[in-house]
Amino acid sequence: MNVIEIKKRVYDRNDEKARVLRDELKAKGTFMMNLMSSPGSGKTTMVMGTINLLKNRCKIGVIEADLDSDVDALTVEKTGVRVIQLHSGGMCHLDAGMAREGLEALLYADLDFAIIENIGNLICPAQYDLGQSVNVMILSVPEGDDKPLKYPAMFEKVDVLLVSKTDTMEVFDFNLDILEKRVRKLNPSICIFPISAKYGDGMDVWCDYLLDAIENWK
Amino acid sequence: MHELGIVLEVVKQVEEIARVNNLAKIDTLVLQIGELSSIVPYYIEELYPIAVEDSFLRDTLLRIETIPGIGECSSCGLSYHVKDSDYKCPDCKGSEWTVITGTEFMIKEILIESSGCQS
Numbered sequence: 001m002n003v004i005e006i007k008k009r010v011y012d013r014n015d016e017k018a019r020v021l022r023d024e025l026k027a028k029g030t031f032m033m034n035l036m037s038s039p040g041s042g043k044t045t046m047v048m049g050t051i052n053l054l055k056n057r058c059k060i061g062v063i064e065a066d067l068d069s070d071v072d073a074l075t076v077e078k079t080g081v082r083v084i085q086l087h088s089g090g091m092c093h094l095d096a097g098m099a100r101e102g103l104e105a106l107l108y109a110d111l112d113f114a115i116i117e118n119i120g121n122l123i124c125p126a127q128y129d130l131g132q133s134v135n136v137m138i139l140s141v142p143e144g145d146d147k148p149l150k151y152p153a154m155f156e157k158v159d160v161l162l163v164s165k166t167d168t169m170e171v172f173d174f175n176l177d178i179l180e181k182r183v184r185k186l187n188p189s190i191c192i193f194p195i196s197a198k199y200g201d202g203m204d205v206w207c208d209y210l211l212d213a214i215e216n217w218k
Numbered sequence: 219m220h221e222l223g224i225v226l227e228v229v230k231q232v233e234e235i236a237r238v239n240n241l242a243k244i245d246t247l248v249l250q251i252g253e254l255s256s257i258v259p260y261y262i263e264e265l266y267p268i269a270v271e272d273s274f275l276r277d278t279l280l281r282i283e284t285i286p287g288i289g290e291c292s293s294c295g296l297s298y299h300v301k302d303s304d305y306k307c308p309d310c311k312g313s314e315w316t317v318i319t320g321t322e323f324m325i326k327e328i329l330i331e332s333s334g335c336q337s
Contacts, residue, residue: 001245002332006235006325010228091223123256124220153256185314 014128017096021103021131025114031217032103032114033210034132036154039120041140042164042197044072047115049197051079053207058112058214063102065094065119072117082106093124096131113214122151133217136160141168145179152186160191162206167196221261224323225269231325233274246279246329253287253301254320287320 009015025032037043044064051060061082064073073085086102088094094102099116108114116132118125135158139147142165148155155161161183163176176194183190191209195202232247251259259282266280289300293312300320306313 001329003327003329004235004239005327007327008231008325010224010231010323010325013227013231092220093223095223124223127256 011127014095014097017100018129018131021096021100022133025103025108025131025133026217028109029218030103030108030111030114031133031214032099032116032131034099034116034118034125034130034135035138036118036122036125036135036158037120037138037140038122038143041120041138041143043117043120043138044075046138046162046164046195046197047076047117048079049200049203050115050207050210051076051081053203054113054211055079055081057211059110060113060115061106061108061111063099063106063114063116065098065102065117067091067119082111088119092119092121093128094118094130095128099130099132112218113210122147122154126151126154126157134159134213136162138162138164139179140165141172141174144172145174145176145182148179148182148186155183155186155190158187158190160193160209163192163194164197166194166201167199220256221258222265222269224257225262225265228325229269229273229275232278232328235325235328236274241328241330244275244278244328244330246281247275248281248283248326248328250283250285250322250324250326252285252320252322254317255323257323259284283326285319285322288318289315289320290318291315 035043047062054060062076063084063086064076065086065088066072067088067090070085073083077083084102084105086098102116103114137154137158139161180192193202193206195206197203236244251257270276287300288297290297291307291312292314294307294310296307296309297318298308300315
């Protein structure tokens with residue numbers, strides 16, 4: 001029996017595709033946000049609120065990824081921006097190849113800002129580089145402030161944490177200071193924005209941050 | 219499912235390795251999976267036969283080597299097995315540590331019979 005040594009990281013192929021895609025996005029001046037969270041955290045409401053605040057300032061497109069439905073795409077379409085639906089065919093995460101497929105279907109070259117709403121899941125999407133300019137996650141208040149203890153990989157990975165549904169803070173036993181301590185222990189440089197997309201609280205600060213990042217990408 | 223996508227990706231990459239190296243058959247595929255990689259070897263083993271059913275790897279055996287999750291204590295510098303010690307340093311009880319090994323997910327090697335090369 002002969003042994004052929006391979007010693008290859010399985011994620012290398014995806015990481016290389018992501019690197020190429022990121023370079024292309026940079027060259028075209030399209031800022032791409034990979035948005036991750038668990039199901040029901042308010043991703044689509046946040047995306048709608050963000051689009052409404054930014055759509056007159058920059059050209060936006062959205063890729064809605066789901067296992068198998070187009071509910072979110074139909075909702076986001078109402079904002080008037082370009083939207084496509086991507087089906088992951090049962091997979092729990094997107095990869096760089098799927099991100100490229102989505103961007104190409106979106107005809108992204110003239111966009112300033114492309115949003116990819118990843119599959120609702122706090123575990124698997126953390127493993128995959130999509131070629132994004134920024135990794136953003138949402139943690140909603142009803143989910144609890146203990147989530148960084150349970151899903152550290154996701155909190156370590158993201159550049160921005162949006163704490164959503166802050167309007168429900170009094171109903172749930174959620175402590176923003178404790179959350180921040182837990183998150184910063186994993187990821188000291190993370191940006192944290194508390195928001196209520198439903199009532200608009202904190203959305204202007206978040207959108208100012210985004211607008212700066214979009215402009216700096218060019 | 220997380221592991222299904224991963225197994226399909228491994229199959230794709232090993233098929234590519236076989237093509238590049240002009241191999242007619244691979245007897246055994248050896249993967250290395252770290253204990254801190256969030257990949258569960260049990261599921262990889264369960265899904266492997268399904269993933270390879272219609273592929274070049276149909277008759278290829280799978281072998282998984284587990285790489286222990288070893289961390290270095292940020293307070294006292296001790297290296298220890300993090301899961302066995304419940305993520306706390308067994309010496310100074312510190313709970314902060316940095317990974318030394320255990321996040322790997324690698325295609326380590328393939329085994330072929332001497333006659334496995336086509337040319």
